[in-house]
Amino acid sequence: MGSVSEFFQHFLNGLTLGGIYALIALGYTMVYGILKFINFAHGDILMVGAYIGLFVFDFLRGSTPLGPWWFFAFLLAMICSMVACGLLGMFIEKIAYKPLRKATRLAPLLSAIGVSFVLSNTAAWVFGTQSRKLEYPFDNTPIVIGSGLNGVSVTPHQILVLCASAVMMIVLKLFVDKTRMGKAMRATSLDQDTSKLMGIKSDHVISLTFAIGSALAACGGMLIALDFKVYATMGTMVGLKAFVAAVVGGIGNISGAMLGGLLLGLLETFGVAVLGIPQGYKDAIAFGVLILILLFKPDGLLGKNEKEKV
Amino acid sequence: MKKAMIFVLIVLLAVPSILVAGGTGENGAKSVKIGFIGPMTGDNANYGVLCNQAVKLALSEINAAGGINGIQIELITEDSEGSVEKGLSAIEKLSSSDKIVALVGPVFTGISFAVGARCQDEGLVMVTPSATHKEITAIGDCVFRTVVSDGLQGEVAGAYFAQALGYRNIAVLYTKNDYSQGLYEGMKTSFEANGGKIGVVETCQVGDKDFKTQLTKIKAASPDAIYIPNYTAEMAQILEQASQLGMTIPFLSGDGFSNPDIYNLAGAFCDGVVYVAPTQVEESTAYVDFVNKYAATYGVKPDSFATNAYDATRIVADALATVYKNTGKFDRADVRDAVAATKDFPGVAGVVNFAENGDLIAYQGVYKVNGTTPEYLGAYSVIDGKLTKVN
Missing domain, CATH: 3.40.50.2300 (Response regulator)
Structure with a gap:
């Protein structure tokens, strides 16, 4: 690696890539934290959210030129997409996971993988397999610090992604820790039967958890689609990476997901740029890290080392 | 009695084949054979069938117009099923027993490498309409193509x-x-x-x-x-x-x-x-005529490889005509030279010239x-x- 500016550019690249992972990892980790269940369809709900957002946004902005209205339209599209995906998440929970709640732990996991295939294949069938572009609702001209070869650039979109994941992390944390509903969620997470006895409608809590998780996915999907385009399998790889990020940070831990995401993004970038790991093995870095974490710190970096209750 | 019958049957079967085999000889030739190898069945049959139909179309036109001085060009089609092994046995049959004087095909690159090497050994000219791999024409001077090299x-x-x-x-x-x-x-x-x-x-x-x-x-x-x-x-x-x-x-x-x-x-x-x-190609009237005729005959439109196969067949026929005019017979070495000498051939896909190595100049x-x-x-x-x- 050459100059200092190149180093900073790699650092920024890694950080913003990590921001994307963190954004999705939050949804994974929240559902896991409450239900102890990994929703492998998360990445595909994200894809559905991106498609809904794309159609609503394109409809709203019509042929108007880029302006403040675009940004407003984008926010409206995001709300529509989050609501729709929230409902979709609840629906999926009702038909694919709820009937399996008393089954072995493996059953809902397999069911989730099935849902994931159904969603991505249906999307490929309905929308086709070509990528579609979601336009930036703002001027995404990069902000260049320095000039020429020494310039380091960052786009408004990258900053937005980082801010969005930070804000989401804080809001989620506050929601789970401080609100009544959050308390109900934590109670359900500790012991479903006892929380029922305490008057918590645990079915509602679980539904709500899925709704929030899926709405988060939709929001993340739209923000990612700005950079990575919209296509039927867009959630697959990024979803897996986010899952790794969540595990690295300590699955179930909201700040851990953020940390894991950023760490993964930086590791991938510097693994290739500095350590000289061939580009083709970039994805292997993420899964290599997963294996190491599972071997040496199975609860993740910020995970609590909880003993199984007997 | 039964043995005699079988003997007569064998003679009856053998005589025409001797005649046909003799057809490539000097005197009294009534037909000359060329071969085609391509996947006619299996997963990739679509490519082979489209090309084969183009070859048939070209030959039916040439034969209807009197062939080569009254000699009909006969096509022997062999199915490669898209496999190298089948392709190799196909070329053995075509070369040794059918005694073809030129080959159009094979359709696929992998098979073309194997079949091309056999053609080179046999001194048999091969013109592939679709094998695009850069190294195909490096096999030797008997291998040509009417498709652009990668x-x-x-x-x-x-x-x-x-x-x-x-x-x-x-x-x-x-x-x-x-x-x-x-x-x-x-x-x-x-x-x-x-x-x-x-x-x-x-x-x-x-x-x-x-x-x-x-x-x-x-x-x-x-x-x-x-x-x-x-x-x-x-x-x-x-x-x-x-x-x-x-x-x-x-x-x-x-x-x-x-x-x-x-x-x-x-x-x-x-x-x-x-x-x-x-390049941007202007659709020539010759091309449009070919597509229309092909579609009318077979009910489907030709792909670009089939178009190349049509040109390849006509180039081979042209070479056969030249050789027959000059020597009165169809010698494999002469046919190869005549194909190599092709100059500014007005193909439906464009003007065809071959480079020294047998590549289409494009x-x-x-x-x-x-x-x-x-x-x-x-x-x-x-x-x-x-x-x-x-x-």
Whole structure:
């Protein structure tokens, strides 16, 4: 690696890539934290959210030129997409996971993988397999610090992604820790039967958890689609990476997901740029890290080392 | 009695085949045989069937017009099923027992390598309508093709970048697949032969979305230009992210860029990209006539390989006619020489000339994107190492 500016550019690249992972990892980790269940369809709900957002946004902005209205339209599209995906998440929970709640732990996991295939294949069938572009609702001209070869650039979109994941992390944390509903969620997470006895409608809590998780996915999907385009399998790889990020940070831990995401993004970038790991093995870095974490710190970096209750 | 019957039967069966085999001889020839090898059944039968129909169409026209001095050209079709083993047994049969004087096909590259080597041993001329691998014609002087070699694009690209654009140092970001890697290697050879230097070489995988690491490395090396011979999904990401990194280095690409989808995905980021792709072909009336006739006869339209097969068959027939006129027989060596001597043959896919090695002499178009519209800069070829513009 050459100059200092190149180093900073790699650092920024890694950080913003990590921001994307963190954004999705939050949804994974929240559902896991409450239900102890990994929703492998998360990445595909994200894809559905991106498609809904794309159609609503394109409809709203019509042929108007880029302006403040675009940004407003984008926010409206995001709300529509989050609501729709929230409902979709609840629906999926009702038909694919709820009937399996008393089954072995493996059953809902397999069911989730099935849902994931159904969603991505249906999307490929309905929308086709070509990528579609979601336009930036703002001027995404990069902000260049320095000039020429020494310039380091960052786009408004990258900053937005980082801010969005930070804000989401804080809001989620506050929601789970401080609100009544959050308390109900934590109670359900500790012991479903006892929380029922305490008057918590645990079915509602679980539904709500899925709704929030899926709405988060939709929001993340739209923000990612700005950079990575919209296509039927867009959630697959990024979803897996986010899952790794969540595990690295300590699955179930909201700040851990953020940390894991950023760490993964930086590791991938510097693994290739500095350590000289061939580009083709970039994805292997993420899964290599997963294996190491599972071997040496199975609860993740910020995970609590909880003993199984007997 | 029974034995006698069998004897008579054998004689009856054998006599015509002796006659036909003798048909390639000097006197009293009534027909001459050519062969075709292609996948007629199996997963890839669509390619073989379309080409085979084109060969049949060409021969039926030639035979209806009196053949070669009254001698009919007979076609023996062998099914390769898309496998090298079947292709090899097909060529054994065609060459030794059917005694063909020329082969149209095989349709696939892999089989063409195996069959081509056998044809070379037998001194039998082979014209493939569809095997595009660069090395096919390197088998020997009996192998020809009426399809553009994969190597041409890279060759023209390298020469154009060095000679016309004056670049000395190019960075490359290619996808790890046969297509992209093939183009990169072809361009590299040609560009280096022109005194250029390939600086940073970065790779990616099909389906990658984030190219910032590679682009940041390339940016730091500040090359004259970046060559990205990939598919649209990757190129759109590369162009957009390069702009996000504040890069102003020009981009170069290959025929993947001619897919208009790139403008939906990358929009204004496409501005200024120079790419090498097939030339703009005007649809000649001969081509339209061929397509109509083919569709009327077989109920489907020919693909480009079938069009090449039609031309290949007519070139072979032309060669047979020349040889017969000059020698009164069909000698394999003479037929090969006559095919090699083909000059300015008016094929339906365009004028056909063969290079020394048996490749189709063809051109590549060079395009430059202005806004979101490609501008045609003309057709180029590389002749004796020199970039030559063709009119």
